[in-house]
Amino acid sequence: MFKSLRNQMVFLTQFGKQFETTGSLVASSRFLAKAITRFLAARPDHPIRVLECGPGTGAFTNQIVQKLQPGDAFDLVEVNESFVDVLNQRFESEKPWQAVRGLSTIHEVPLQDFETQGNYDFVISGLPLNNFPPRLVAEIMEVYFRLLKPGGMLSYFEYMYIRPVRSTMSPGVSGNRIREIHRIVESYFSRHRVARDSVLLNTPPAWVQHLQAKAIM
Ligand SMILES: C[S@@+](CC[C@H](N)C(=O)[O-])C[C@H]1O[C@@H](n2cnc3c(N)ncnc32)[C@H](O)[C@@H]1O
Numbered sequence: 028m029f030k031s032l033r034n035q036m037v038f039l040t041q042f043g044k045q046f047e048t049t050g051s052l053v054a055s056s057r058f059l060a061k062a063i064t065r066f067l068a069a070r071p072d073h074p075i076r077v078l079e080c081g082p083g084t085g086a087f088t089n090q091i092v093q094k095l096q097p098g099d100a101f102d103l104v105e106v107n108e109s110f111v112d113v114l115n116q117r118f119e120s121e122k123p124w125q126a127v128r129g130l131s132t133i134h135e136v137p138l139q140d141f142e143t144q145g146n147y148d149f150v151i152s153g154l155p156l157n158n159f160p161p162r163l164v165a166e167i168m169e170v171y172f173r174l175l176k177p178g179g180m181l182s183y184f185e186y187m188y189i190r191p192v193r194s195t196m197s198p199g200v201s202g203n204r205i206r207e208i209h210r211i212v213e214s215y216f217s218r219h220r221v222a223r224d225s226v227l228l229n230t231p232p233a234w235v236q237h238l239q240a241k242a243i244m
Pocket of ligand 1: 055082083107136
């Protein structure tokens, strides 16, 4: 209870300090965490590789660690040092996290600069794409699909109706930015989206977008 309150305080402080990358006042709910990890929950029995982008204080990580098995590999890519500190503490102190500490590696680096050997079966992302410049959104979408194995699954979230609302309400440059992001992500949705979940029990309510890399025939 005390720890979760402390983690929420870290989140709120980072929202004030790093608004663009933090993207939210509070961490995601457990309902959103369940929805974003639902394809991982139906994982195959053989060892898999999982990448989490932007874990923050670990709302999704807490679900991911419970779904890992011996032989898996789990990479976490987080740009904010304060969040990395929280994640390290959780791997030290919480039982389900401790159990997979040996499989898990935290990388304190922006996703767009992350270098890795090998691709992933699951990419689960909390990056606030709708806050970013369109060029960065295009780069990150490209990175997601470059890092996925054929048939691998990308699951990420965004706040409901944020793109349509902002693109009609925001004047000038700001509206253009969100319309350009809309064009970029929609082009991926048309080719790769397999499901969209609505999660009302989150602040604010959110959609989870699930996109699959093409399998090799
Ligand atoms: C909206 S928060 C989500 C945090 C957590 N997944 C949750 O849902 O509560 C966005 C997270 O992405 C991280 N982030 C933003 N840009 C990033 C980037 N380019 N590379 C890696 N992490 C990034 C932020 O520091 C923050 O932890």
